[in-house]
Amino acid sequence: MALSTQPYKGARDFYPEDKRLQKYIFDKWRKISERFGYEEYDAPILEPTDLYLSKGNQEIIDEQTYTFQDRGGRSVTIRTEMTPTVSRMVAGKRQELAYPVRWYSIPNLWRYERAQRGRLREFWQYNADIFGVEGVEAEHEIVLLTDQILKAFGAKPDMYVIQLSSRKLIDELFGNYLGLDNTQKETLIRLVDRMKKLPYESFVAQADAILSPSQRDAGALDKLLELLKTTDLSQLPEGFRSSPAVLGLQQLMDMLANSMVTNAVFDITLMRGFDYYTDIVFEVSDTDPENNRSMFGGGRYDGLVGLFGVDPVPVVGIAAGDVTMQNFLESHDLLPKQRPETDVSVVLAGANTYEKAQRVLAELREAGLNVAVDITGRKLDKQIKAAVKQGVPYAIFIGDAELASGQYKLRNLSDGTEEARSLERIVSLVKDYRKNKG
RNA sequence: GCGGAGGUAGCUCAGUUGGUAGAGCGCUAGGUUGUGGUCCUGGAUGUCGCGGGUUCGAGCCCCGUCCUUCGCCCCA
Secondary structure (H helix, E strand, O other), rough: OOOOOOOOOOOOOOHHHHHHHHHHHHHHHHHHHHOOOEEEEEOEEEEEEEHHOOOOOOHHHHHHHOOEEEOEEEEEEEOOOHHHHHHHHHHOOOOOOOOOEEEEEOOOEEEOOOOEOOEEEEEEEEEEEEEEEOOHHHHHHHHHHHHHHHHOOOOOOEEEEEOOOOOHHHHHHHHHHHHOOOOHHHHHHHHHHHHHHHHHHHHHHHHHHHOOOHHOOHHHHHHHHHHOOOOHHOOOOOOOOOOOHHHHHHHHHHHHHHOOOOOOEEEEOOOOOOOOOEEEEEEEOOOOOOOOOOOOOOEEEEOHHHHHHHOOOEEEEEEEEEEEHHHHHOOOOOOOOOOOOOOEEEEEEEOOOOOOHHHHHHHHHHHHOOOOOOOOOOHHHHHHHHHHOOOEEEEEOOOHHHHOOOOEEEEOOOOOEEEEHHHHHHHHEEEEHHHHOO
């Protein structure tokens, strides 16, 4: 029985052309993060299972993670997200770090789920967090960073929407305005989170079912439906418009407008699950209906670092998946053609040329060119065909005549032009080409 | 965990009421013993996902199973 050539379910092989694409995306993430003063960090792919038990429930551990016992009987889990890990790392050096701490990473994460569009079992996730800032300037910086990343890929504002809301505000509205208890709030948050997927009548019926008879008599359902139509902070019920949560959101939106971020909107239906977020939350969605999964998600989580037994640290963070990012870039035709790293394929002619050519090869490599040599000894047309198929931009011919004269034929493999040049000239021509192609 | 669609050449796919397997692209050899893409001529494509069943006979029908994909659930 032959072995299967397929990669593990929900995971991908990265052939060189796939890896090139991944490198393109990661390079942009890194470059823009570093431009904002963020430093890269990483951590082990395995964590003690306890790290994820603190907030998530046992069911998520059992059904949606890769969890197993190591040989010492410890329960370990392959990391499913980076936020608990980075919180652990900051807590571990709580006293010695210089705040604000600005960190980013691009870990691979594993979740045990059914794969579908935009969601696989193994994926890479960009994470950026700023620790130690209580003011809304932290949210502004993180959202601006996100916006700059998208613009660095060539995205136009009509290709994506930045949605903003506040968990604190939702808590006030659902609690004080609608009069719900904590269990009702939690159920309603999950329901509103799915609102766009449900037929409206179905949503209304399920919302009604959450309410108690007395809440119904008080008109809570109508108040909720009216509330969910809100598209602007000024439309919120009187008495809530000047709460700290609303003022913070308004300040953030004003700051973003001043930073030329034109597509940030208040979205009251944005919930981001029921997890560690404490106040402002945000998501970035693709406007292409094919890609209905959010690309970026984040918010403020001031309580997590304190779980490690140190004084709490305020944090705002954002994360983005590589799969949804790639879907976005493909949908909007924002992916440039990726070229191989190899600049030149050397075609050898004649007997024992490989040995005679070593000095020339060393010189080209010393000068900084990426040089592959065809060492198969086949006919020249085969050598050229292979170089073209590999996507290499140039071929250099080396044979006795060239070695004697010091003039080598440099062939441009995309248009077929060919000229004899000195090595020095070849190096500068190829370097110019590489610079222009980016 | 649940549901839809699909698995035939390296790739994209066709295959009639069940009658021994096809196209395009790609691959390969030559026309060209130091030069690719166009052109001409020849060649090889295969456990029809896998296992069983029905039948004289199965790529096609039935059962099971694995895999891919889209959605539901979930989404930290």
